[in-house]
Amino acid sequence: MIKPSLSTMDHAMTILASRDHSTKEMAHKLKIKGHEEESIAKAIASLLEVNYLNDRRFAESYTRSRANKPLGPQRIKQELKQKGIKDDVISQVFEESDADWFELARELKQRKFGEEVTKDFKERAKQTRYLQYRGFGFEHIKYALEPNQD
Structure with missing residues (x-):
């Protein structure tokens, strides 16, 4: 194993400088850098205590x-x-969360497939699969594939 050049805490602070990380992500990244489990646990406990890791x-x-x-x-x-x-x-x-999942699904459908509502079964199935893959539920998909009620 490679001996890290920075202390565990210094590495953790460097990692957190770019963006927030979960506790699991932080432990994994520090382990990859070659830090010992005990020093990782101490660093994470310190970061949690001062709310740098949340x-x-x-x-x-x-x-x-x-x-x-x-x-x-x-x-x-x-x-x-x-x-x-x-x-x-x-x-x-x-x-x-204040996200409107129904409108996000509709926005994604319109961006990818246009505003036109299709009657073609194969095209509708394709749009449904795409929205499912992106993580939307059936209620959101149904809403996105219906004509606008504006």
Whole structure:
């Protein structure tokens, strides 16, 4: 294993300088840099204590960022779980989120396929699969594929 040139805490601060990270991400990145498990645990505990590392703040920021892509709630929740965010934190973040998932699904459909509502079964199935892949649920997809009610 390579001996790291910086202390664990210095590496952690360097990593956090670019963007927020989850606790799991931070531990993984520090481990890759060659730091010992014990020093990683101490650094993470210190960062949590001074609120430099905060999974809830990370989840809120990540959700906003991914919703702006736009990606749907199901995909974002799955990505947050992979990043080590607990289910209760994810639930709280989504309850407090001001994202309109229905409008985001419609906006994505219109950007990719145009505003015209298709009657063709194959084209509709293609649009449905695309929106599902992006993480939208069936209610969001149904809304996105219906004609505008303006």
